[in-house]
Amino acid sequence: MTLCRRGTAWFTPRVTLDSTLLDSATLVRTLIAAQFSHWADLPVEAVDASGTANAVYRLGDDKAVRLPRTEGSAADVATEHLWLPRLAAQLPVPVPAPLAQGAPAEGFPWAWSVCTWLEGTNPLPGDGTWAPELFAADLAEFVLALRRIDPVDGPPAYRGELLASRDAETRKVIAGLDGVLDAGAATAAWDKALAAPAFTGAPVWVHGDLQPGNVLVADGRLTGVIDFACMGLADPAVDLIAAWYLLPAGAREAFRTAVGADDASWERGRGWALSIAVMELAAYRESNPAMARNAWWVIGELLAG
Numbered sequence: 024m025t026l027c028r029r030g031t032a033w034f035t036p037r038v039t040l041d042s043t044l045l046d047s048a049t050l051v052r053t054l055i056a057a058q059f060s061h062w063a064d065l066p067v068e069a070v071d072a073s074g075t076a077n078a079v080y081r082l083g084d085d086k087a088v089r090l091p092r093t094e095g096s097a098a099d100v101a102t103e104h105l106w107l108p109r110l111a112a113q114l115p116v117p118v119p120a121p122l123a124q125g126a127p128a129e130g131f132p133w134a135w136s137v138c139t140w141l142e143g144t145n146p147l148p149g150d151g152t153w154a155p156e157l158f159a160a161d162l163a164e165f166v167l168a169l170r171r172i173d174p175v176d177g178p179p180a181y182r183g184e185l186l187a188s189r190d191a192e193t194r195k196v197i198a199g200l201d202g203v204l205d206a207g208a209a210t211a212a213w214d215k216a217l218a219a220p221a222f223t224g225a226p227v228w229v230h231g232d233l234q235p236g237n238v239l240v241a242d243g244r245l246t247g248v249i250d251f252a253c254m255g256l257a258d259p260a261v262d263l264i265a266a267w268y269l270l271p272a273g274a275r276e277a278f279r280t281a282v283g284a285d286d287a288s289w290e291r292g293r294g295w296a297l298s299i300a301v302m303e304l305a306a307y308r309e310s311n312p313a314m315a316r317n318a319w320w321v322i323g324e325l326l327a328g
Contacts (some may be wrong), residue, residue, distance in 0.1 A: 095120025143239025153243025180255030216294025
């Protein structure tokens with residue numbers, strides 16, 4: 024499932040492919056040979072850190088193949104090919120550059136893509152073994168650079184709705200997790216976030232999903248940002264989720280200061296982080312240990328104060 028929204032409606036993929044089809048390097052080799060024969064001799068290697076939206080394969084040394092896992096994720100291929108090249112030149116760190124768009128074939132029913140491979144590793148949530156203040160500054164620089172990009176003709180972000188529109192679903196999920204987490208404390212935190220003034224400004228560019236699986240680091244510094252499936256125009260508070268998904272408590276104030284978040288936007292950011300995290304925990308606590316671990320970290324940090 025996807026936990027983003029398309030426009031103002033919850034979007035649940037109508038079709039999800041069997042994992043045995045997606046987890047096949049043979050399929051990737053066949054698709055490449057048929058559609059991009061000049062890359063047919065390059066080695067193909069599955070990437071263990073593939074996310075919930077795409078199965079990812081390394082193609083040679085400097086390319087990646089992304090096969091959408093769902094019909095909804097397949098719809099992102101054209102959007103990323105259109106917008107990522109326009110955004111890349113205005114961002115302070117590398118983002119994947121689309122190289123080719125594949126067509127349905129060989130039993131694979133949707134569009135797929137080839138993009139540049141970016142070096143780096145995914146950070147552990149809240150890792151403070153390096154200098155987190157520098158990482159916080161890098162994140163802030165990226166977020167601010169996105170916000171400055173001209174919004175004309177930009178698409179609405181998947182998380183482009185007002186926070187309050189997630190109220191019923193968030194409460195339902197928290198109630199369903201009662202006994203798994205402290206539902207009373209989570210509800211109180213959610214109430215506090217909803218009490219913050221709603222966003223009334225002009226939407227800006229956001230990544231929409233700044234969490235460990237979507238950023239790359241080396242030596243404690245941000246080296247790249249990947250997976251722009253949720254990108255678009257939205258309340259800038261959406262990208263403040265990075266404060267809880269990526270930073271230890273001691274570095275959050277530096278991040279907040281650098282991005283200029285006032286009390287209302289900071290509280291909305293907390294609300295976004297909580298809503299996303301409880302939905303991820305409900306969806307993945309039995310099926311995706313990495314996603315569940317991230318969600319547990321975020322919820323714990325939010326409820327700690």
